Amino acid sequence: MIQKPSIPKGTRDFGQREMAARNYIFDTVRSVFKSFGYSQIETPAMENLGTLLGKYGEEGDKLLYRILNSGDAFGAVDFEKPLAPQVCEKGLRYDLTVPFARYVVQHQGEISFPFKRFQIQPVWRADRPQKGRYREFYQCDVDAIGSKSLLCELELVQIVARVFELLDLRVCMKINNRKVLSGLAEVCGFPDKVVDITVAIDKLDKIGLEAVEEELLEKGLTAEAVEILRPVLLLEGSFEEKLAVMRSLMGASAEGQRGLDELEELFGLIRSAGVVMPCEMDLSLARGLNYYTGAIFEVKALDWQIGSICGGGRYDNLTGIFGLPDMSGVGVSFGADRIYDVLTGLGKFPDDISSGADLLFANMGRAELDYVLPIASALRGAGLSVEVYPDAAKLKKQFDYCDRKGMRFLSVCGENEVASGTVQIKNLATGEQVSFGVEDIDGMAAFVRG
Amino acid sequence: MIQKPSIPKGTRDFGQREMAARNYIFDTVRSVFKSFGYSQIETPAMENLGTLLGKYGEEGDKLLYRILNSGDAFGAVDFEKPLAPQVCEKGLRYDLTVPFARYVVQHQGEISFPFKRFQIQPVWRADRPQKGRYREFYQCDVDAIGSKSLLCELELVQIVARVFELLDLRVCMKINNRKVLSGLAEVCGFPDKVVDITVAIDKLDKIGLEAVEEELLEKGLTAEAVEILRPVLLLEGSFEEKLAVMRSLMGASAEGQRGLDELEELFGLIRSAGVVMPCEMDLSLARGLNYYTGAIFEVKALDWQIGSICGGGRYDNLTGIFGLPDMSGVGVSFGADRIYDVLTGLGKFPDDISSGADLLFANMGRAELDYVLPIASALRGAGLSVEVYPDAAKLKKQFDYCDRKGMRFLSVCGENEVASGTVQIKNLATGEQVSFGVEDIDGMAAFVRG
Numbered sequence: 024m025i026q027k028p029s030i031p032k033g034t035r036d037f038g039q040r041e042m043a044a045r046n047y048i049f050d051t052v053r054s055v056f057k058s059f060g061y062s063q064i065e066t067p068a069m070e071n072l073g074t075l076l077g078k079y080g081e082e083g084d085k086l087l088y089r090i091l092n093s094g095d096a097f098g099a100v101d102f103e104k105p106l107a108p109q110v111c112e113k114g115l116r117y118d119l120t121v122p123f124a125r126y127v128v129q130h131q132g133e134i135s136f137p138f139k140r141f142q143i144q145p146v147w148r149a150d151r152p153q154k155g156r157y158r159e160f161y162q163c164d165v166d167a168i169g170s171k172s173l174l175c176e177l178e179l180v181q182i183v184a185r186v187f188e189l190l191d192l193r194v195c196m197k198i199n200n201r202k203v204l205s206g207l208a209e210v211c212g213f214p215d216k217v218v219d220i221t222v223a224i225d226k227l228d229k230i231g232l233e234a235v236e237e238e239l240l241e242k243g244l245t246a247e248a249v250e251i252l253r254p255v256l257l258l259e260g261s262f263e264e265k266l267a268v269m270r271s272l273m274g275a276s277a278e279g280q281r282g283l284d285e286l287e288e289l290f291g292l293i294r295s296a297g298v299v300m301p302c303e304m305d306l307s308l309a310r311g312l313n314y315y316t317g318a319i320f321e322v323k324a325l326d327w328q329i330g331s332i333c334g335g336g337r338y339d340n341l342t343g344i345f346g347l348p349d350m351s352g353v354g355v356s357f358g359a360d361r362i363y364d365v366l367t368g369l370g371k372f373p374d375d376i377s378s379g380a381d382l383l384f385a386n387m388g389r390a391e392l393d394y395v396l397p398i399a400s401a402l403r404g405a406g407l408s409v410e411v412y413p414d415a416a417k418l419k420k421q422f423d424y425c426d427r428k429g430m431r432f433l434s435v436c437g438e439n440e441v442a443s444g445t446v447q448i449k450n451l452a453t454g455e456q457v458s459f460g461v462e463d464i465d466g467m468a469a470f471v472r473g
Numbered sequence: 474m475i476q477k478p479s480i481p482k483g484t485r486d487f488g489q490r491e492m493a494a495r496n497y498i499f500d501t502v503r504s505v506f507k508s509f510g511y512s513q514i515e516t517p518a519m520e521n522l523g524t525l526l527g528k529y530g531e532e533g534d535k536l537l538y539r540i541l542n543s544g545d546a547f548g549a550v551d552f553e554k555p556l557a558p559q560v561c562e563k564g565l566r567y568d569l570t571v572p573f574a575r576y577v578v579q580h581q582g583e584i585s586f587p588f589k590r591f592q593i594q595p596v597w598r599a600d601r602p603q604k605g606r607y608r609e610f611y612q613c614d615v616d617a618i619g620s621k622s623l624l625c626e627l628e629l630v631q632i633v634a635r636v637f638e639l640l641d642l643r644v645c646m647k648i649n650n651r652k653v654l655s656g657l658a659e660v661c662g663f664p665d666k667v668v669d670i671t672v673a674i675d676k677l678d679k680i681g682l683e684a685v686e687e688e689l690l691e692k693g694l695t696a697e698a699v700e701i702l703r704p705v706l707l708l709e710g711s712f713e714e715k716l717a718v719m720r721s722l723m724g725a726s727a728e729g730q731r732g733l734d735e736l737e738e739l740f741g742l743i744r745s746a747g748v749v750m751p752c753e754m755d756l757s758l759a760r761g762l763n764y765y766t767g768a769i770f771e772v773k774a775l776d777w778q779i780g781s782i783c784g785g786g787r788y789d790n791l792t793g794i795f796g797l798p799d800m801s802g803v804g805v806s807f808g809a810d811r812i813y814d815v816l817t818g819l820g821k822f823p824d825d826i827s828s829g830a831d832l833l834f835a836n837m838g839r840a841e842l843d844y845v846l847p848i849a850s851a852l853r854g855a856g857l858s859v860e861v862y863p864d865a866a867k868l869k870k871q872f873d874y875c876d877r878k879g880m881r882f883l884s885v886c887g888e889n890e891v892a893s894g895t896v897q898i899k900n901l902a903t904g905e906q907v908s909f910g911v912e913d914i915d916g917m918a919a920f921v922r923g
Contacts, residue, residue: 028524028575028795031563034517036576038583039590042513058853060830060860060878063492067484067609068518068565068595069538074478088519089541090565093599097556106547113481115518115540125478126486133488135877137863140489145518149543159517172863174836181850296846345478380510386624396746400631403508410510413587413622427585428510 033150033158043377048190048362049143049163055185056141056165059178064140066122068147069113076114078121078344086148088115115147119164119356120341127168128345136169155360166354168341173285175353176318176337177292183322183333183355184300190362191371193325194332195301199308200286201315201336203269206279207255207306210272211248220244221309224255232256255306262290265304285317310334320355327365333357379428380408381471382448385435388415394441395434398461405468425451432471483600483608493827498640498812499593499613505635506591506615509628514590516572518597519563526564528571528794536598538565565597569614569806570791577618578795586619605810616804618791623735625803626768626787627742633772633783633805634750640812641821643775644782645751649758650736651765651786653719656729657705657756660722661698670694671759674705682706705756712740715754735767760784770805777815783807829878830858831921832898835885838865844891845884848911855918875901882921 030036037045053063069090076084089111096110116122119142127138143163150156165182167175180196187194208217219242223235230238235256239249254272258265266287273279286304293302308319310331317337324332335355342350366372382402384395392411399409410430412421418435425433434448446463448470449456459466480486487495503513519540526534539561546560566572569592577588593613600606615632617625630646637644658667669692673685680688685706689699704722708715716737723729736754743752758769760781767787774782785805792800816822832852834845842861849859860880862871868885875883884898896913898920899906909916 028579029521030517030524030575030579031519031521034519036517036580037515038580039512039514042515046513058856058858060833060858060880062489062829063496064489065487065492067480067486068597069481069484069609071479071481074480086543088543091539091541091557091561093536093538102552107541111541125480129478129480130486130488135874137874139860147518159519167863170863172836174842174861174863177846178861178863185853292842292846295843296850379512383510386622392624392742393745396627396742400746403635406508408508408510410589411624411628413617413620413624413628424585424587430510 031158033152033156035157035159039379040377044363044366044372045161045359047372047376048357048359048366049161051189052163052165052186052357053141053143055182055189058185059139059182061139061141061165061167064123064126064142065144066116066119066126066142068116068145070116070122070125072108072112072114074125075117075121079117083117086150087117088147088149090114116144117148118146119144119162120354123164123166124341125345127350128342128347131347137167137175138169139165139167141165155364157360161359163357163359164354165357166352168350168352168354171351173289173292173318176289177296179320179335179353179355180289180293180298180300180302181296183320184298186357187300187322190366192362192365192369194322195303195325197305197308197321197323198286198289198302199305199319200282201317201319202278202282202285203273203306204282204309206273206276206282207252209276209279210274211244211251213244213248216242216244218309218313220252221307224252225307225309227256227307258306262304269306282317289318310336314338316340316351318353324365327368329361329365331358332361332365377429379430380410381430382407382409382432382434383421383425383428383430384409384411385418385421385433386412386415387435387437391436391438391441394461395436398436398446398464398467401464402468402471405464407468407471481608483602483606485607485609489829490827494813494816494822495611495809497822497826498807498809498816499611501639502613502615502636502807503591503593505632505639508635509589509632511589511591511615511617514573514576514592515594516566516569516576516592518566518595520566520572520575522558522562522564524575525567525571529567533567536600537567538597538599540564566594567598568596569594569612570804573614573616574791575795577800578792578797581797587617587625588619589615589617591615605814607810611809613807613809614804615807616802618800618802618804621801623739623742623768626739627746629770629785629803629805630739630743630748630750630752631746633770634748636783636807637750637772640816642812642815642819644772645753645775647755647758647771647773648736648739648752649755649769650732651767651769652728652732652735653723653756654732654759656723656726656732657702659726659729660724661694661701663694663698666692666694668759668763670702671757674702675757675759677706677757708756712754719756732767739768760786764788766790766801768803774815777818779811779815781808782811782815827879829880830860831880832857832859832882832884833871833875833878833880834859834861835868835871835883836862836865837885837887841886841888841891844911845886848886848896848914848917851914852918852921855914857918857921 075087090113092110092112100109145159145161147159204217204221208214208220223238227235236249254268269283308321310319310321315336316339319336320334321331322333337353339351384399399411402409431451432448444461446459457470525537540563542560542562550559595609595611597609654667654671658664658670673688677685686699704718719733758771760769760771765786766789769786770784771781772783787803789801834849849861852859881901882898894911896909907920
């Protein structure tokens, strides 16, 4: 029976072009991570379900892909009890954060802390597929764990700045601090409403001051509390001006003042290090609120409308659930799919990333191959990417192949070239054709390299 | 509840050292594949079970990891019928070959044939874990599909030779041809016993001539048939000598003579292209016999006892099951785990692949950071990998970190250096310490680069 081939909904094949574009992004972040001394790790796609369950909330548990036990999975099940837990012991990685926490605890004896690691691997989520949301996608995380120093935050800011500088994207980094948000909730008298308050403030740009204040009242805040928060909603000016307003607003909240201290120190370090990327304090940034304990980061592209393309923050108890308390860390995750979309939208991928080989030798028959094969080998040795067309097909067909694969140079070595010991190489873009002596590998390589 | 962290049996974490070693192998093969004009693709980890089932034999079907349908997988099942097929529609990739075939058929309209692709991705098998056998491991496949030219075979031989030259491993490539094996079975009168005959011949080195002949008799061959095959068992000498014996033995078998033609042409091309790696005709090579239709390849390390570290062959109907007949292709697969073991065993990994950053700046406090941070940034810009220790900890602790992470250079910038505008950098291996003016980034970079 012939099967019409397809792949599961929400998954993708990556062809030459997509791979080249994605590798361009990954190679860029990888080179930057390495230049800061971060080292790469990989963890298995399958984790024990015990490692994954309960880490992403009830909704997250439902989105985990479970793997049926091998062998006779249903052999000894009790049909009176829920079946899934009895027949599945393993699940696919849902993100890179929980496997990282597991890794740190499991390998703590071998790790030199502070541990600076990065990880670029796919994750799987049984989400409803839709435009821009996939069931298999790559995450690209960089974290430093085992130090509370704000130098770690600075390093991430520097990494983000350098990555987007290399990718030639104009971005802005928004920075908040969880302690400031807690302090705000504290000074207005509703310490348990941190999330409601932040979510409301976050809508300021979209719905305006009055609507935000209405929402705060709806969420149960008093008019006095809303009054106290108003300066936050009106906050503007330089970092120093915002900080001064917040300092006075925060008053006696020790937590809030500590958060402001951290922001002040981090912005000082950013200035010291000469970071050019614009960074701004943004108190509405609520990302991963239940999780982060200090700095919160988010990066937006300035020239393309899309959600955040990178984000993260500091967490204080990532590894606690696996038995290693008091491991403070900070990390960011680069959204490879969105960065891909922005680079595509702005036409920022370099022209040559998905090109094929540099040079094609046409196949003129067996006798000419004896002449061409050693030359092709020598040119590869000189660093070029070289193809020899496999069949002695019509030249038209060979030219088409050369063209469709985007090769820029072509060489046709026939009887005459063999007899005269020469190699003609043609630049297909300019039409320029140069003749080389068969020994002049360096000359040929230089011509193709341009 | 605190969970003791672990990973599923047969899976592995890859730390900095293992990653660096593995990336060294992958980067090497990738660079060689690209130099021959092969382009990289990736397919999803999850395939529809319909794509995978029945492709690896009954045993293979049992080794597929199945993924439980998301949502209420057991909601509508008929408990009278087998459950697994009702609750699992997807499975994890078992190899890269079947997904490649599916890819070629699904994307045939976008592909320029001959299609030269490589793919480096993990695969999963519910095999019993044991030493050197994992449930998750990387495959590294390179194939050319859509041409019957033996130039494709040659290219793979060249690729193999170049990869192991770059990895500095001495290897030998054994080459057989399925058509020759069919011819042998034909001329001895047992055309349906190709596999039995090849398996028996394969044991020659281990069990000797007599035992092989006994086995052939046990498998039902007549004494006359065994007599006919004896020259194959006694085959020795140069390629030409072996070929002459085989030509006469093969007599009127058109299939067998075609196989010998192919071997002769391929060895001629190998000579033409100047391949230095030893290649030998080996008629006992039976690898993937049910699958290959022409050339069969296997690569062995000469200085380390282990099974084959690379292998492959030509297939004529890979894509037929998905509705695209007559697509001949040829490919090889590099065994990354075994190559890793050989490189480790022979101490052939370069010394510097798993080293940390080049240089650590000690952290002497906030004031000195203002001085150090821009220097560290500039050195990264100059291409170095540079860390700044995050905490102003005791120098002993900072030195230990530097040492454990294998960094080769250290700089301690204290009050004196700041005051005098200098930077001391120490080579930890030699003890040499050099002082640079703070502006002399090029000098510092050159010293560290060595």
